Amino acid sequence: MLVETTKGTFDEADLSVEVVPHDTAELFAFDRRYYACGSNEVIAIYRDVKFHKVNPFAETPEFVQTEGGLVASTTLEKTLGRVDDANEFSCWVEYRLLGKIVHRSADVKLKKVPEPTQSQAGGM
Amino acid sequence: VANSQALATSFKVELLNGIHAFGTSVTRGTTAADSFKAALYVTTATIGAATTVYSATNEVSGTGYSAGGIAVPAWAAPSSTGTTAFTTPGGSLVYTTVTLTTAFDCVFIYNSTQSNKAVSSHTFGAQTITAGTFTLTMPTNDSSNALIRIA
Numbered sequence: 456m457l458v459e460t461t462k463g464t465f466d467e468a469d470l471s472v473e474v475v476p477h478d479t480a481e482l483f484a485f486d487r488r489y490y491a492c493g494s495n496e497v498i499a500i501y502r503d504v505k506f507h508k509v510n511p512f513a514e515t516p517e518f519v520q521t522e523g524g525l526v527a528s529t530t531l532e533k534t535l536g537r538v539d540d541a542n543e544f545s546c547w548v549e550y551r552l553l554g555k556i557v558h559r560s561a562d563v564k565l566k567k568v569p570e571p572t573q574s575q576a577g578g579m
Numbered sequence: 580v581a582n583s584q585a586l587a588t589s590f591k592v593e594l595l596n597g598i599h600a601f602g603t604s605v606t607r608g609t610t611a612a613d614s615f616k617a618a619l620y621v622t623t624a625t626i627g628a629a630t631t632v633y634s635a636t637n638e639v640s641g642t643g644y645s646a647g648g649i650a651v652p653a654w655a656a657p658s659s660t661g662t663t664a665f666t667t668p669g670g671s672l673v674y675t676t677v678t679l680t681t682a683f684d685c686v687f688i689y690n691s692t693q694s695n696k697a698v699s700s701h702t703f704g705a706q707t708i709t710a711g712t713f714t715l716t717m718p719t720n721d722s723s724n725a726l727i728r729i730a
Contacts, residue, residue, distance in 0.1 A: 522710045560711030563703045
């Protein structure tokens with residue numbers, strides 16, 4: 456496979472490649488960073504679109520529902536988390552007020568696929 | 580073409596549609612699809628293949644959550660690809676504005692039309708919810724990923 460880089464076009468086999476997670480609040484993905492052999496200079500980055508996963512909680516609302524009612528998000532500490540393994544891709548968001556969790560939501564997508572011949576149901 | 584042993588693929592789809600009854604069956608008053616529900620269970624529960632019917636034992640409880648869980652969205656019309664029959668709910672399972680402080684890691688799907696008989700159970704990493712929404716997103720409805728598959 457040919458790879459277009461800042462140094463020209465190379466066969467992938469002639470480059471060093473490193474797969475690194477692109478982990479931001481908005482998006483989970485994997486980047487393939489290409490280096491010229493013997494160099495630490497990144498000459499191309501390709502995002503693996505196959506594994507793009509958008510965090511459904513990336514956007515921060517103006518107000519957050521808490522057990523005490525709606526609270527302005529500016530007064531809360533927001534934390535995003537995720538699990539991405541063989542069984543599931545899950546995202547969650549936590550909002551804390553003075554260190555106490557006052558809101559937590561989660562979105563779980565199961566992806567484990569047991570063999571149906573084992574009389575099991577498939578994963579979500 | 581030689582003869583071959585097989586469970587007819589059409590039969591598998593028809594099982595999902597309730598066409599065949601090898602044992603004593605229910606009397607159906609309608610051709611409508613059954614209703615299904617989805618209940619959540621705490622991490623100490625033992626829901627699995629041996630679970631035959633819905634039970635409130637070790638079901639989650641908390642603000643905004645009703646015992647028995649929520650209705651499952653209408654299932655996709657059962658179909659098949661290759662020799663695998665399959666179907667999946669047509670939408671996510673969404674538990675809106677709930678507080679579930681005891682960790683849970685299992686959703687149990689059952690037939691509320693047919694005496695709450697078990698359909699399937701699915702596990703995930705333990706979760707808690709605080710004044711928030713818990714969403715279970717359905718997989719792609721195909722022969723490899725569908726929620727219910729008969730191969």
